[in-house]
Amino acid sequence: MNKHFSFLLLLALAFTTLRAQETWLRGKVVKWGSDEPLIAATVRIESSGKSVITGSAGGFRLSLGKVADSISATGLVLVVSAVGFETLKLPASVGEMLIRLQPSRREMDEVVVTGTMRAVQRSASPVPVEVYSPQFFRKNPTPTIFDALQLVNGIRPQLNCNVCNTGDIHINGLEGPYTMVLIDGMPIVSSLASVYGLQGIPNSLVERIEVVKGPASSLYGSEAIGGLINIITKHPRKAPALAIEYNGTSRREHNFDAGFKFRSGRKSQALTGLNYYNSTHRYDRNKDNFTDVTLQNRLSVFQKVNWNRKDNRAGAIAIRFITEDRWGGEMQWARKFRGGDSVYGEQISTNRAELIGNYQLPTTEKLLFSFSANTHSQRSAYGNIIFNASQHIGFGQLTWEKDAGEHHQLLAGIVGRYTWYDDNTIVTADTTGMHNLPEKILLPGIFLQDDISLGDHHQLLLGVRYDYDKRHGNIITPRLAWKWKLSAMDHLRFNLGTGFRVVNLFTEDHAALTGARKVEIDGELKPERSYNGNLNYTRKFTLDNGYINLEAAAWYTYFSNRILPDYETDPDKIIYANLDGYAESKGFSLNLEAAFLNNLRLTSGFTLQDVSVTEKGSGGKKTTRQQMLTEPWSGTWTISYSFGKSGWSLDYTGNIYGPMLLPLASSLDPRNPKSPVWSLQNLQLSHKGSNGIEWFGGVKNLLDFTPARNNPFIIARADDPFDKRVIRAPDGKVTATPDNPYALSFDPNYVFAPNQGRKIFIGFRYAWKGHE
Incomplete structure (x- = not known):
């Protein structure tokens, strides 16, 4: 009888241990209508603020901590958001969740810094700023940002020589020397580097490119006559x-x-x-x-x-x-x-x-x-x-x-x-x-x-x-x-x-x-x-x-x-x-x-x-x-x-x-x-x-x-x-x-x-x- 009792006691302890292990919310975030994975979407528990970012396949795993029962996830509300998509609230559930986000019906109000040298909402900036993401330039993959800018209206990469193919960036008809190129807000590209500055910047490191057309000399100096390109x-x-x-x-x-x-x-x-x-x-x-x-x-x-x-x-x-x-x-x-x-x-x-x-x-x-x-x-x-x-x-x-x-x-x-x-x-x-x-x-x-x-x-x-x-x-x-x-x-x-x-x-x-x-x-x-x-x-x-x-x-x-x-x-x-x-x-x-x-x-x-x-x-x-x-x-x-x-x-x-x-x-x-x-x-x-x-x-x-x-x-x-x-x-x-x-x-x-x-x-x- 003691043997049976010991066996039952071990089973109870094991069951209790299993019940006390961490509970996880798992799932995948995809685009509505195509089920294409969404990378870097944010999945957040509304009540606690605990969040996680989706990986390369759109997947996420969010710990609820050590709880006595996995059904404790019931009643939790998830807030799922991604740039360019409508934010979604939905109840959490145990098991593999499939979450579909719809594209935003309005342009996301990005934070921009180039127009005023202050971080402000794009709609609140008195200076018009155009914002381009790496996804935009991936529509026509190029080896340099110089070539990629040909997709931006009013900007033309101009070759200046048939032999060595040096070039510059024209904004609204003004040549490259009138365009100031910044990297993280710093005037890195100018003078001797003006014909090479946009080449060799790894595209994988670019968060976004902000473009200001027109002069910004009062903030950035005398070279910003035609406009600014801030990488x-x-x-x-x-x-x-x-x-x-x-x-x-x-x-x-x-x-x-x-x-x-x-x-x-x-x-x-x-x-x-x-x-x-x-x-x-x-x-x-x-x-x-x-x-x-x-x-x-x-x-x-x-x-x-x-x-x-x-x-x-x-x-x-x-x-x-x-x-x-x-x-x-x-x-x-x-x-x-x-x-x-x-x-x-x-x-x-x-x-x-x-x-x-x-x-x-x-x-x-x-x-x-x-x-x-x-x-x-x-x-x-x-x-x-x-x-x-x-x-x-x-x-x-x-x-x-x-x-x-x-x-x-x-x-x-x-x-x-x-x-x-x-x-x-x-x-x-x-x-x-x-x-x-x-x-x-x-x-x-x-x-x-x-x-x-x-x-x-x-x-x-x-x-x-x-x-x-x-x-x-x-x-x-x-x-x-x-x-x-x-x-x-x-x-x-x-x-x-x-x-x-x-x-x-x-x-x-x-x-x-x-x-x-x-x-x-x-x-x-x-x-x-x-x-x-x-x-x-x-x-x-x-x-x-x-x-x-x-x-x-x-x-x-x-x-x-x-x-x-x-x-x-x-x-x-x-x-x-x-x-x-x-x-x-x-x-x-x-x-x-x-x-x-x-x-x-x-x-x-x-x-x-x-x-x-x-x-x-x-x-x-x-x-x-x-x-x-x-x-x-x-x-x-x-x-x-x-x-x-x-x-x-x-x-x-x-x-x-x-x-x-x-x-x-x-x-x-x-x-x-x-x-x-x-x-x-x-x-x-x-x-x-x-x-x-x-x-x-x-x-x-x-x-x-x-x-x-x-x-x-x-x-x-x-x-x-x-x-x-x-x-x-x-x-x-x-x-x-x-x-x-x-x-x-x-x-x-x-x-x-x-x-x-x-x-x-x-x-x-x-x-x-x-x-x-």
Whole structure:
């Protein structure tokens, strides 16, 4: 009997132990209508606030602790939310839960920081800010952010050379030097890095990209005339434990992205990113004996650390290293020909290091110190012209954010920037041209901004910035922004601002270094000054089966001085001079975004613009000409559709551009003086599996468009790149001969679109959220 009693006692103890073990809520969160897993959705117990984030397959596991009975989950309410989806409340249940979230009928009101340098709801910002997520750019996978921005209305990545494929970003018709590129709010990309800054940023580390069109000089300094692009990297806490992406093309291009996070200390998390791009196979589809695209080998490494500090104060530091080797030129070029005049090639070696960070001071007032530093070394050869340059920049900024009563939000800052620059051109030579004088510039400044609430419907932002430049004295850039909340669904914004920019010729305009044209600087170049106004209207529509967002904008920019390359006065020269007149940029844009419960999503945009220069001619007569390499109109679109629960989706993306003026090399040049209406269109099919791996593939440039279409050639005198057979008259002008019937010299600057036709791409991506 004792044996039986002991056995029963053991059974009872085991049963009690089992009953006292932890109880878990388990399940999966998917998209309504397709059952596609939702990554990074939040599942929270309403009463306790305990929460968990879904993993790469949409799954979650939430502990209820040690309870006596699993049915204690009864009565608990779960709150499930995800960006872009309606929040759902439902009763918890024991067993595997399947939770479906519907797409939001209204655009999520993201938190933005770029417009006012303060974290505010996007709808509450008096400055219009456009926000783009990595999911948006995945509709057309690209190896760089430079290429990805072609999907954004009003923004065009512009190639500046047919040989080495350097480029910049145009915003509303204004060239790259007028666009400030920030990483986590720090002005990292500028001057010597302006043509390479958007390349080599690992896509796996990007949280979002914020775009401000129009001047923001009162906050960010003199380079922000045309607009801002702020690349915001992920916080390690929000990043997946591991993210991998690879894609390759039929042109044997390979791009690999990887990111992973780890706990670097008891109160810190680290995020590491790696990007490698390789395109080293030579193609000459148009048979001009020049590579169609530049060959590149690039490696970028990124490391970011965030600290968990008391009272949730900010504390982060990040570093990035980039090394790249690129070249383009004649198909038989090899490194032994570098800098010589027997085989033409443009070879550029770049090494760059960046440091950015911020630290919120442990004070009762909100004081944030932000800093950055970068060093950039470029060693390059453009044919037989050697261009070597080095640059070091240090930047520091202390901001004070203050609630000054019920209606005022103050932001004040002290800023300083030091630039050391040296190259082997006349830019850093003394007046005799015999001695080298590296450029050393200290640019201190202060700014003040007041965000004023004028009741429930009106908001006024006033700002001013003061900088001192020893070369040009005092620089004052004021700013005004006004927002009228017409209703909860529509807003009207009006912005005024000024800009001031010092031109860095050889670091910003690649045309000054390539080709046979001679560079001529007419007089001492003065700073550029501008005045800008823009009007923005947004309207949201909620539908029974989705939502539609509309945004319309109009802008006008006036330059009292502007430095533009003159290709027309003398076909053998590029002339830079102060503007004896004025320049204007004006236009209108319309954006549409829509999402429907039938799994259809689309965006579209249209921009109409007029960018012109008016100068005084002989006798004081004014002449107006359109800006070279600027499209009068453009459009973009994305159309995406998910096929139910299958995991398959289709993306059709594209852009279209109106005709732009192109730089001809002589009056006899047979190439078209204007580009045709041209379009780049792409198709992608992707599949997300239950194992967390997403496969994608498709076709880029469906119409197989290249600039060579309907043109006899693209590069002038490609068979004589050193002008050895060019005959010149006593005045230096090129003479037409039987060997040179069009009186041309070598010129690779006739470029308006990528010189790469249709190609197939395929790839995969995988994200593992890790153990919660």
